[in-house]
Amino acid sequence: MTEARLREDIALLSRSLFERGFSVGSAGNISAALEDGLLITPTNSCLGFLDPGRISKIDHRGRHLSGDPPSKEIFLHRAFYESRSGTGAVVHLHSTFATALSCLADIDPGDCIPPITPYVVMRVGQVPLVAYVRPGDAKAGAFIRALEGRHAAVLLANHGPVVAGKDLRSAVYAAEELEETAKLTVLLRDAPVRRLDQVQIDDLKRVFGN
Numbered sequence: 001m002t003e004a005r006l007r008e009d010i011a012l013l014s015r016s017l018f019e020r021g022f023s024v025g026s027a028g029n030i031s032a033a034l035e036d037g038l039l040i041t042p043t044n045s046c047l048g049f050l051d052p053g054r055i056s057k058i059d060h061r062g063r064h065l066s067g068d069p070p071s072k073e074i075f076l077h078r079a080f081y082e083s084r085s086g087t088g089a090v091v092h093l094h095s096t097f098a099t100a101l102s103c104l105a106d107i108d109p110g111d112c113i114p115p116i117t118p119y120v121v122m123r124v125g126q127v128p129l130v131a132y133v134r135p136g137d138a139k140a141g142a143f144i145r146a147l148e149g150r151h152a153a154v155l156l157a158n159h160g161p162v163v164a165g166k167d168l169r170s171a172v173y174a175a176e177e178l179e180e181t182a183k184l185t186v187l188l189r190d191a192p193v194r195r196l197d198q199v200q201i202d203d204l205k206r207v208f209g210n
């Protein structure tokens with residue numbers, strides 16, 4: 001895909017997420033890999049109104065090459081590209097239900113999003129919690145690197161999800177799936193829930209990968 005087409009796609013998918021309430025105000029950021037670096041949404045930009053030509057371009061060493069100043073969460077994105085092979089795009093949102101779970105005092109830090117439907121297993125997998133740091137603090141990147149690429153998604157404590165995918169659409173779809181499962185989890189919080197068991201999870205992984 002050409003850089004121009006990728007810029008258009010980032011703006012298109014960002015707007016779609018914004019219009020469906022997956023992000024509000026200037027929350028969230030999205031990046032996609034290029035051969036010579038990556039594109040990332042500018043800091044303080046609204047995902048609903050991106051100008052494709054002003055999306056920031058960063059080289060492999062993290063230097064700002066062109067466009068508006070990059071998201072302050074560039075650390076989160078680079079941590080995924082550099083620790084999880086096959087990452088072609090990263091989506092960070094403050095989507096409501098995933099963020100609600102990230103604020104729960106009793107969340108299981110090793111497994112924030114329960115495997116209750118096949119699609120969350122197929123698209124997202126097991127999601128660990130990353131300890132709270134201030135937005136834009138590079139320490140969150142170090143926490144993600146420490147996971148050594150084992151997870152496609154993490155939940156930042158009291159903040160929101162970060163999701164990696166092999167390309168932009170995959171990462172966006174996985175972020176949507178994570179949010180929907182978070183919503184189900186909140187809806188079902190007081191009900192006895194039947195999780196998929198390990199045999200069912202392994203079967204999905206074998207057939208659909210992840």
Ligand SMILES: O=C(CO)COP(=O)(O)O
Nearest residue numbers: 028029043044071072135
């Ligand atoms: O989600 C955000 C901070 O965590 C938004 O930050 P940016 O506007 O710098 O991308």
Ligand SMILES: [Zn+2]
Nearest residue numbers: 028094135160
């Ligand atoms: Zn954020």
